[in-house]
Structures are given as C-alpha cells and as structure tokens.
Amino acid sequence: MPQPALAEFMQSGDFATHLRRMRRTYAKRQASLVRALEGAAGYLDVRNDPSGMHLCCDLRGGIGVSDAEISARATEQGLCVRALSSHAVLPDPPEALLLGYAAFDEATLGRAATTLVAVLRDLAKPL
Numbered sequence: 001m002p003q004p005a006l007a008e009f010m011q012s013g014d015f016a017t018h019l020r021r022m023r024r025t026y027a028k029r030q031a032s033l034v035r036a037l038e039g040a041a042g043y044l045d046v047r048n049d050p051s052g053m054h055l056c057c058d059l060r061g062g063i064g065v066s067d068a069e070i071s072a073r074a075t076e077q078g079l080c081v082r083a084l085s086s087h088a089v090l091p092d093p094p095e096a097l098l099l100g101y102a103a104f105d106e107a108t109l110g111r112a113a114t115t116l117v118a119v120l121r122d123l124a125k126p127l
Contacts, residue, residue, distance in 0.1 A: 032106040036113030053102035059095040063124035
C-alpha cells in the first residue's frame with residue numbers, strides 16, 4: 001500500500017522539494033551545533049560535514065579520557081552521545097563522539113553543547 005503513495009510523492013516533485021527543505025534545515029542545525037561546540041576546541045576536533053544528520057567529532061590526543069567514558073558521563077547528564085569506538089571492530093578503534101542534530105532545534109542543540117562542554121571540562125585535560 002505505501003509504495004504507490006511514495007511513487008506518486010516522488011513523481012509529483014514534492015519529494016525533491018522536501019529534500020531541498022530538509023537539507024537547508026539540517027545544514028542550519030549543523031552550523032548551530034558547530035558554533036555551540038566552540039568551547040570544546042581543546043577536547044574535540046569539530047568540523048562541518050557536507051551532508052548527513054550527525055557529526056563525528058574526533059577526540060584530540062592526550063586529553064586523558066576515552067570516548068566511552070565521555071559518552072557514559074554525557075548519558076548521566078541526559079544527553080545521547082555515542083562513542084565511535086563502540087561501533088568498531090578494529091583492534092585499536094578510533095576515539096570520537098557521534099552527535100546527532102537532525103531532530104533538535106537550535107536552542108536545544110545549544111543547551112546540549114553547553115552540557116557536553118561541561119562534561120568534557122570535568123573529565124578531560126585540555127591540550
């Protein structure tokens with residue numbers, strides 16, 4: 001049943017319009033999150049990504065804390081921050097945080113970034 005409706009949605013051009021609108025929305029949210037994470041510069045490598053609905057922020061070397069520890073503490077603070085290392089099967093997995101932004105408005109992202117920066121300052125030592 002849903003396939004004919006989806007086909008009509010795509011053929012009508014409304015799907016392309018929806019995609020353009022969502023790309024603009026997600027780009028705005030991503031930029032807002034990147035700006036809000038400026039206080040994490042000593043702990044995370046935060047940079048724009050040309051697509052997607054999340055950021056992958058590498059931990060800076062020498063901060064003395066793992067991505068899993070940061071993720072656990074962030075969870076205690078009400079955030080959903082994933083440790084990239086938990087998704088890896090490599091013997092020496094990369095240390096990074098996965099930050100989703102698509103489902104949140106700019107104000108919510110700003111508050112979450114403030115909380116994450118506080119977690120980082122509490123746990124890690126800056127470079």
